[in-house]
Amino acid sequence: MSSPKPLRVLFCIGIQQNFFDATTAEAKEVWAAFASMMKGIADLPGVNVLGNMDDDRIMVGPSPSWPWTTYILADVPDIATVTAACNLFRVTPVGDGTYKLWKYAKVEARIGRELEVPA
Template sequence: MDLPKDGVTTADVWAAFVAMTDLIKRTPGVDFIGDLDDDVHMVGPSESWPWTCYLLADVDSQETVAACCDFLRTIRVGESDWKLWKYAKIEARVGRALVPRQPGVPR
């Protein structure tokens, strides 16, 4: 990580990340299913630098997804002035359940 020289540690970033996931889990409208970290089982370069993890949740609305993304903008890292967005990026995917289409029936 590109840690600044103002005393922020990897432990500070990790604590902020855990705080973010805890907030997501407690957000009304979020059914947190689980998380995955591909640092051990991914072979080849990551699509984004340098590591990727995934949070899977069933969420009631796009507005709730946006509220969860905002945690990155508000959670402070350690005692620094930096927020979590300095060290992590969210790419939220919003979709619907994959269901087989019936022939001749429009979506």
């Protein structure tokens, strides 16, 4: 029996107003937490990050809904792993850990499959 195909997941990430209200020092801590979250997604078992895209040069300000600020496209083995990736926003500490990353950024996962065009 063959193993199931991975889920194709687009993690859509919106930057919240709190990031724009942050001091320079706080914003640097958010960036460090963001890098930790991205590494955390890539390090989840079975995850293959295919790429990312950032809209920050043509989009200014917070993104409360679509279009999002940045995106991560990945193949993910199952829904539990998608959930674990999204949970990183809830648990990744910023600075001393008083706040978590989700104060500054939010995520929505779009789940589908790789488009295979029939021959």
